[in-house]
Amino acid sequence: MQRIKPSLAAGALRGTWRSSSNSAARFTTLRTTRTSRPPASQHNQFRRSPVSPLTQKRNASSSSSSSETLAKTPLYELHLANGGKMVPFGGFHMPVQYKDLSVSQSHAFTRERGSIFDVSHMVQRIFTGAGAAHFLQRVTPSDLERLPIHQSTLSCLLKSDGSGGIVDDTIITRLPDQAGDGGNRFYVVTNAGCRDKDNEYFDRELAKWSDRGEKVVQEQLDGWGLVALQGPDAEGVLAEALADHGKVDLKKLYFGQSIYAQVKMHGMRVSSPLLISRGGYTGEDGFEISIPGDETVEVTEAFLATGGPDRVRLAGLGARDSLRLEAGMCLYGHDLNEEITPVQAGLSWIIPKERRTPEAEFYGAGVIVPQLIPKSKGGAGVSERRVGLVVEGAPAREGAEIVSRPEGKKLGVVTSGCPSPTLGKNIAMGYIQDGSHKAGTEVDVVVRGRPRKAVVTKMPFVPTKYWKGTAPA
Amino acid sequence: MASIARCLRSARPSGFSLVKSSPIAARVRPFSVSATVLEKRYTKEHEWVDLSADKKTAVIGISEYAAAALGDVVFVELPEVGKAVQAGDPVGAVESVKSAADINSPVSCKVTAVNTLLEEKPGTINQLPEDDSRGGGWVVKAKVDEAGATEFEALMTEEQYGEFTASSEGEDSH
Numbered sequence: 070m071q072r073i074k075p076s077l078a079a080g081a082l083r084g085t086w087r088s089s090s091n092s093a094a095r096f097t098t099l100r101t102t103r104t105s106r107p108p109a110s111q112h113n114q115f116r117r118s119p120v121s122p123l124t125q126k127r128n129a130s131s132s133s134s135s136s137e138t139l140a141k142t143p144l145y146e147l148h149l150a151n152g153g154k155m156v157p158f159g160g161f162h163m164p165v166q167y168k169d170l171s172v173s174q175s176h177a178f179t180r181e182r183g184s185i186f187d188v189s190h191m192v193q194r195i196f197t198g199a200g201a202a203h204f205l206q207r208v209t210p211s212d213l214e215r216l217p218i219h220q221s222t223l224s225c226l227l228k229s230d231g232s233g234g235i236v237d238d239t240i241i242t243r244l245p246d247q248a249g250d251g252g253n254r255f256y257v258v259t260n261a262g263c264r265d266k267d268n269e270y271f272d273r274e275l276a277k278w279s280d281r282g283e284k285v286v287q288e289q290l291d292g293w294g295l296v297a298l299q300g301p302d303a304e305g306v307l308a309e310a311l312a313d314h315g316k317v318d319l320k321k322l323y324f325g326q327s328i329y330a331q332v333k334m335h336g337m338r339v340s341s342p343l344l345i346s347r348g349g350y351t352g353e354d355g356f357e358i359s360i361p362g363d364e365t366v367e368v369t370e371a372f373l374a375t376g377g378p379d380r381v382r383l384a385g386l387g388a389r390d391s392l393r394l395e396a397g398m399c400l401y402g403h404d405l406n407e408e409i410t411p412v413q414a415g416l417s418w419i420i421p422k423e424r425r426t427p428e429a430e431f432y433g434a435g436v437i438v439p440q441l442i443p444k445s446k447g448g449a450g451v452s453e454r455r456v457g458l459v460v461e462g463a464p465a466r467e468g469a470e471i472v473s474r475p476e477g478k479k480l481g482v483v484t485s486g487c488p489s490p491t492l493g494k495n496i497a498m499g500y501i502q503d504g505s506h507k508a509g510t511e512v513d514v515v516v517r518g519r520p521r522k523a524v525v526t527k528m529p530f531v532p533t534k535y536w537k538g539t540a541p542a
Numbered sequence: 543m544a545s546i547a548r549c550l551r552s553a554r555p556s557g558f559s560l561v562k563s564s565p566i567a568a569r570v571r572p573f574s575v576s577a578t579v580l581e582k583r584y585t586k587e588h589e590w591v592d593l594s595a596d597k598k599t600a601v602i603g604i605s606e607y608a609a610a611a612l613g614d615v616v617f618v619e620l621p622e623v624g625k626a627v628q629a630g631d632p633v634g635a636v637e638s639v640k641s642a643a644d645i646n647s648p649v650s651c652k653v654t655a656v657n658t659l660l661e662e663k664p665g666t667i668n669q670l671p672e673d674d675s676r677g678g679g680w681v682v683k684a685k686v687d688e689a690g691a692t693e694f695e696a697l698m699t700e701e702q703y704g705e706f707t708a709s710s711e712g713e714d715s716h
Contacts, residue, residue, distance in 0.1 A: 165640070166613075172639045173614045387613075387640045463619055464637050487639055488616040495617075517619060517635060 094282055101401040125139040134349055142189035142292045143365035144293025151383050152405030161190040164385040167377075172387035176490040179351055179392055184298035184384035185372055188350075189444055190261035190516075193290035193359060194271075195244075199251030200283025205241065208274055210431045211412065213255065214245040219327045221346055222345060223419050225411055226259070226270060226516055233410035233433030233440070236399050237489060241327075242327055242346060256344065256359075258295070262400045294365025298381070299392075304536070306376035307356055312339040322347050324354075324535035334367040343368070352396025352533040391487050394496060397457060397528025403467055404455065404484045412440035413500070415528075417454040444503075453481060453500045457528040463516040464488045464495040465523070470515045477520065480505050480512060489530060496530045497523070546608045546636070547587040549643040570611055581683060582672075583648065583697035586706065591648040596692040600651055601674040603681045604643060607707045609671035613638040618660035620665055621682060625650045629693045634681050649693040651684035 096225055135403040140161045147156065162185065165170050171255060190274045202213040209375060218244055219486060227234040237259050243256040259267050266386030268484030271287055279287055298307055303426040304319050311317055322328055327346040331339040341361055349355040360368050372381060390400070399405045410433065415443045420441070424431065441449020458465065464486055471481040497514070505512060513520035551625040588608035592601040605685050609615070626635055627647045634645040634656075657680050659666055667679040674680040686694070698706060 173616075176639065283552065391639050409571045463617055463635070466642055488637065491637055517632070 075490045089123055090398060100496055116431055133388075138331060138436045140190075142187055143292070143360075144187045144189060144296075144369060147366055147381070148187065153383070153385065158386055160264065161261060163187070163190060164383070165524050166385040166387045167383050170382060170384075172385075172391065173490040175382065175384045175388040176391050178369070178382055179300045179333045179353060179384055179388060180491055181301065182379070183298065183302035183323075183355075183376060183381040184351075184388065185369060185381055186297040186299065186350075186384050186389055187294075187369075188257055188357065189294045189295050189365065191295055192259045192261060192264050192267065192428050193258040193293055193295060195288045195290065196257060196285060197246075197250040197253055197288075198284040198286045199253065199280060200278065200285045201251070201253035203281075203283060203287060204274070204278050204285045205255060205257070206424075207278075207430055208270075208432060209239070209241070210243060210424055210429070210434070210437065212241065212421040212423050212440070213241065215421075215423070216241070218243050218245050221325050221327060221348060223416075225405075225416065225419065227268065227432040227437075228407055229270075229274065229314040229432050231433050231435060231437035232407075233412075234407040235405050235409055235411065235414065237267050238405055242344075242348075242350070244327075245343070258357075262402055266287040268516045290359070294360040294361040294362055294368070295357060296360060296365065296372070297349050297351075297355060297357045299349045299351040299384075300381075301354065301534070302352070302376060302380040303355040306381050307345070310371050310375040314437050318451055319537075320536075322536075323538050324348055330370045331372050334364070335369055340364050340368050347536060350396075350398060352398070352529055352531060352535075353392075354534050354536045390485075391490055393530065394485055394487055394498065395489050395491055395531040395534055397498070397530060399455070399498075401483060409455075409500075410437050410451070411439060413451045413454050417441055450503060452503050454503060455503050456485075456497060456506050457526040457530060458483070458486075458497040458499060458514065458523045459526045459530070460486070460495040460497055460514050460516075460523040462495075462521045463519075465497045465499075465521065469497070469499075471499055471523070472513050472515060472520065473505070474511050474513045474520070474522065477513065483514060486533070491531050496526075498528065503524065544643055545547060545587040546589070546604060546612070546642075546643040547648055549612065549641045565622070583649045583694055584644070584700065584702055584703035584706075585697055586605070587646055588707075589648050590672055591643060591690065591694065591697065593649075593686065593694050597694075598686060599654070599686075600649060600684050600686045600690070600694075601682075602633065602645070602647060602651075602684065603679050604667065604671050605707075606671050608643075609668050609679070612636060612643065613640060615664045615667045618657075618664045618681070620658070621653050622628050622658065623656060626650075629690070633684075636664075640647055645681055647682075647706060648683075648697055648700040649686060649690040651686045653682050654689050655683040657681055683700075 139157050142161055148164045153164030154166050155162045156165045208226050211222050212223040221240050224241050225238045228234040228236055239257055239259045242256040244256050246252050246254045250358055257338045260287050308319050310332050312333050324347050327344055329342040329347055331342055334340055344359040346357045425438055425441055427435055439449035440451050444450035465483045466483055466486045469483040470479055481499055481501035483497045483499035489496040508525055510525040512523050514523045582590055584590050588605045590603055590605050615636050615638050617637040621633045628650045630646050633647045636643050670679040687711040
């Protein structure tokens with residue numbers, strides 16, 4: 070069994086990945102076939118991604134051969150220059166760590182100071198058009214009509230077969246609408262490893278939707294950068310890096326909200342207005358910044374220079390994985406898949422009250438909504454659910470069986486696990502039979518053939534530090 | 543579970559070297575308190591084995607190259623004393639934050655002692671992976687029979703292993 074998580078994921082996910090150039094082709098197709106009006110105005114906050122000669126070349130070569138060339142994010146050279154150890158992940162060359170810090174050190178640095186993660190491999194999409202909110206409410210259980218502008222929500226794409234299974238998890242942000250948007254503009258970020266699958270999913274669903282007469286246009290921000298600045302020093306570093314320093318009050322930008330702001334670059338220049346969202350995948354306070362491809366290096370360098378090595382360092386997939394696990398967050402393809410519903414995944418909270426009726430027109434509502442009510446209260450409930458585990462002795466990794474203690478009867482399986490650098494304990498998440506899911510339940514986890522004592526534990530394992538306007542913990 | 547080699551392969555950076563191939567492998571060669579060391583040999587999976595002059599006892603551990611590439615080791619699993627293994631069977635495991643790797647026995651042997659220091663201070667295996675003294679990062683001591691001694695002969699010498707790690711880095715950098 071492969072055990073190095075990022076590479077494992079890369080291996081597991083590569084099957085669904087063909088070539089990033091698909092998206093370039095798709096973008097062109099969408100523009101020509103789905104947009105009945107001229108593409109939205111030039112004053113888009115998101116400039117449309119040009120199909121660069123490079124992309125076209127890649128596109129051409131990939132159509133003539135089936136070679137699986139890995140794509141590069143705009144920060145590829147910067148990773149190499151900083152000693153990034155590159156591995157394939159989600160179809161890209163991605164840094165798993167950098168030479169200055171070990172994974173544990175980088176992890177600790179994120180919790181204590183600040184880290185910059187290149188997450189440009191993730192897929193950034195924009196949905197616009199009169200039907201955009203309604204369309205996204207069909208494929209996700211979120212309430213997007215009521216989502217305030219510049220507010221984000223965690224969500225998931227649901228299988229169209231009505232089974233309630235999760236096609237991918239995603240963050241959806243409502244953006245200020247612009248001329249031609251039909252009052253709707255949504256920024257949707259999905260996983261790199263699901264790019265092809267999600268493209269097919271959206272294409273199919275948009276084709277079905279076209280019968281409705283409510284226009285929906287999809288764009289991919291192909292070649293764009295997405296950079297996460299995470300940790301206690303993230304706010305200070307970002308505030309200093311912003312142009313018009315002092316004009317934007319980051320203290321008033323709360324977790325789950327976003328703004329457009331410009332970052333100082335070399336000389337006297339400033340970046341385009343960048344979408345800056347407060348949140349991330351580490352459990353720390355932080356920001357994710359969406360950047361046009363040609364400005365990604367300069368903006369990232371601005372963060373590094375502003376913070377200096379005492380406040381901010383580059384961090385890779387290794388630290389990202391252990392940080393998200395401590396924060397109790399799922400990694401698609403491991404903790405989530407098409408056989409798991411949001412309720413089983415412990416993500417019921419992403420379904421707002423208004424949509425908890427079987428009549429709600431999202432895919433799988435007929436399965437998901439009854440699951441929301443436990444069996445003990447007359448509902449369907451779920452037979453297994455995602456839980457956290459603290460494991461004694463050896464760290465439990467993906468695939469380790471969870472069994473009853475001391476009988477050894479199979480109760481479930483670990484889907485992610487590692488030694489927690491913050492806690493000095495082995496943490497894991499996995500799926501366990503309903504009934505054994507309560508915090509404090511003692512079970513065994515089988516590692517290398519031996520049972521190891523484990524306790525079902527509430528997540529997050531490490532308290533999250535999201536900025537919600539109260540005094541920071 | 544993956545062998546160390548497999549773990550390293552999947553973590554191997556593309557385009558440049560993951561770890562500087564350390565010429566200091568022989569630096570920490572403390573005086574052994576056991577029988578005089580005949581020779582140290584290495585496996586392709588990055589374990590080392592020292593065979594005593596009488597070819598009856600051996601010490602096994604992981605190479606400096608492996609220790610550096612695996613990163614901070616936070617847990618070492620040790621076998622039970624008395625366990626008999628064939629060459630290639632696991633005699634333990636090393637876990638870092640990002641990976642877990644089996645330690646496979648380079649030769650057929652029977653475990654006579656395990657390095658319990660690694661249970662308290664797993665990081666020792668990063669600091670002194672090829673040290674077979676008290677306080678070092680060796681993993682197990684074992685009794686070896688004739689078959690084991692023959693298997694030993696087929697393993698790589700220190701020089702060969704140095705070339706092996708240098709070349710396997712090169713071929714992987716696509």
